[in-house]
Amino acid sequence: MALDPRLQRQDAALAAAIGVGTVISAGLGAVAGLYGDRQAPMWAAVAYALVLAAAVAMRRRFPGTVAVVTAAAFFAAGTWHVPELFVGTIAMFIGFYTVGAISPDRRRAAWIRIGITIGMFVWLLTATFVQATSPTDDTLSQAGAFSPFVAYALLNILINALYFAGAYYFGERAWAAAAARRTLEERTAELEHERERTAAQAVALERLRIARELHDVVAHHVSLMGVQAGAARAVMTKDPDAAARTLAQVEASARDALGELRRLLQTLRSDSDTDAPSTVGLAGLADLVAQATDAGLVATLTVIGEPRPAPDTVQVSLYRIAQEALTNARRHAGPGATADVRLRYGARGVELEVTNTGRQVLRPGRGLGLVGMRERAAAVGGLLEARPREQGGFLVRVSVPMRETTDA
Numbered sequence: 001m002a003l004d005p006r007l008q009r010q011d012a013a014l015a016a017a018i019g020v021g022t023v024i025s026a027g028l029g030a031v032a033g034l035y036g037d038r039q040a041p042m043w044a045a046v047a048y049a050l051v052l053a054a055a056v057a058m059r060r061r062f063p064g065t066v067a068v069v070t071a072a073a074f075f076a077a078g079t080w081h082v083p084e085l086f087v088g089t090i091a092m093f094i095g096f097y098t099v100g101a102i103s104p105d106r107r108r109a110a111w112i113r114i115g116i117t118i119g120m121f122v123w124l125l126t127a128t129f130v131q132a133t134s135p136t137d138d139t140l141s142q143a144g145a146f147s148p149f150v151a152y153a154l155l156n157i158l159i160n161a162l163y164f165a166g167a168y169y170f171g172e173r174a175w176a177a178a179a180a181r182r183t184l185e186e187r188t189a190e191l192e193h194e195r196e197r198t199a200a201q202a203v204a205l206e207r208l209r210i211a212r213e214l215h216d217v218v219a220h221h222v223s224l225m226g227v228q229a230g231a232a233r234a235v236m237t238k239d240p241d242a243a244a245r246t247l248a249q250v251e252a253s254a255r256d257a258l259g260e261l262r263r264l265l266q267t268l269r270s271d272s273d274t275d276a277p278s279t280v281g282l283a284g285l286a287d288l289v290a291q292a293t294d295a296g297l298v299a300t301l302t303v304i305g306e307p308r309p310a311p312d313t314v315q316v317s318l319y320r321i322a323q324e325a326l327t328n329a330r331r332h333a334g335p336g337a338t339a340d341v342r343l344r345y346g347a348r349g350v351e352l353e354v355t356n357t358g359r360q361v362l363r364p365g366r367g368l369g370l371v372g373m374r375e376r377a378a379a380v381g382g383l384l385e386a387r388p389r390e391q392g393g394f395l396v397r398v399s400v401p402m403r404e405t406t407d408a
Contacts (some may be wrong), residue, residue, distance in 0.1 A: 003060055012055050014094075019053030021087040027221070029083030039083045040279050048084065052091040063099040064112050071116045072093035075123060093167050100171020101178070117164045124160060130282040208375070225253045227295040227305045227330060249294055281315035282307075282343065285322060289341055292326045297356070298338045299326060305345030314400055318343075318352045319383070324369045324398040325354035333358025333393060349382075349401045359386035373398070 026045030033039070051073045059066040070092045077088055096113060103109035132153075232246035285301055292299040310318075322341055328341050337358030344351040370386055373396065377384035382400035389395050 007060060011060060013382065015053040015057035018056050018087060018094075019049045022049035022052055022084055023095065025087045026082060026084035031082075034083040034085070039081045044077075044080060045082050045084055048073060048082050052088060054350045056091055056094055059095060060102060061100045062111070063095075063101075063103045063110060064105075067095040067099040067112055067116060075119070078123075089163075093163070096164070096167040097174070099164065100168060101174035104173075106175075108169075113164075113168055117168075120160065120164070121157075124156060128156070138243040191344070210289075222257070225250045225257075228253065231296065280305075280309065280319045281312070282318060284319055285341060285343065288319070288323055288326065289339075292339060295330055297326065297330045297333070300338075300340055302340070302342045304342060308345055308350075310350060310400075311380075314350070314380045314382075317373050317380050317382070317391045318398065318400070320352070321396065321398055322352060322354055322375055324373055325356075325394075328369055329354075329356035329394065332361070337393065349399055351397065352398045353395070353397045355389065355393060356397045357391075357393040359393045359396055389398070 012017075023046060026042070026048070030039060030042065030045070035127055052070060053064045055069045055073070070088075073199065074088045074092045077084060096116060099112055103112075163359050169298075228250045230248050232243040232250065235246070236243040289299045289301040326341070329337060333339075333356050337356055339354065339356040342351075342353045344353070374384050375401075380400050382398050382403045385395070385397040387395055
């Protein structure tokens, strides 16, 4: 995986600082006589600095290898008495921390750090034992139960324990923080994808709603105007007054259609998140039945039960279903057909039933009308039954549960 150029530049700068710092620290240690006559030559310090710098520069590509290399280099420098103790410690901390912070193989990362820690403590305890069993005149006094030598040894153990525990802890914290950040980014991406999908679904549902409204308005009124215009043409020469009255009904139907289309367009142009109040509802069923009768389909309306308030969405849906059912009856039932619209208020909900007599329907149509009625029923939690009647004609029945009708 390609590394971020910014991170590569940061590692290069850190590696340069480690290399230069190691040489400077070794030079000052040599002047101070850190190991006396036993210290290694200066070229060993330069080689040590190059190894540490190269390892730090490659820490993101090979974190496990870098941790082992920095620890081994520190061990070699101490064994061969390279006069440098401080920058090497920092480099080893960086390697130890890095393998814990970014290594994807967590089991391998844990074993590498545990192995380095055990190795360093074995080395420390071995050096302490050698020093304790080979005393010289220039060493710390070992006299007493808690001698200066014992105190110094315990201090070294404590410092190293804190050193490796801190490097381990901060590496784990960095890995956990990075994992949490990756999870957050993934969830953010998922939420963004879900938002886009929800927006697309909302657009599709809105288009479906608009198409359904347009179909209901246009199909009903245009069908009604067609029937009325045909009736006016049939009686125009025999009864001009009747033709004039029928044409007036055509004009009224056209105005009604334009009014509903204008309301729909106003709703689409509105900036509000809520729909504009509907102008149709259950109170308009009587006018709807009267229009059907005027158009030649003798229809009746019966209300059963005690009327109760219903949500606007339920009222609009039931009105449109009744409108579509009457429109289909005018189109397909044939001459002399009648229709019966029944609105029942029950304990469990409200039911609308539209039946008509007329031609025998062998196969129900698959047009948009039936699809729209089913969608409207489902939108308010209702169930729609639409089927031919055995004695001729068609039946449309929709039931909406009471939970949809408890609030106005």
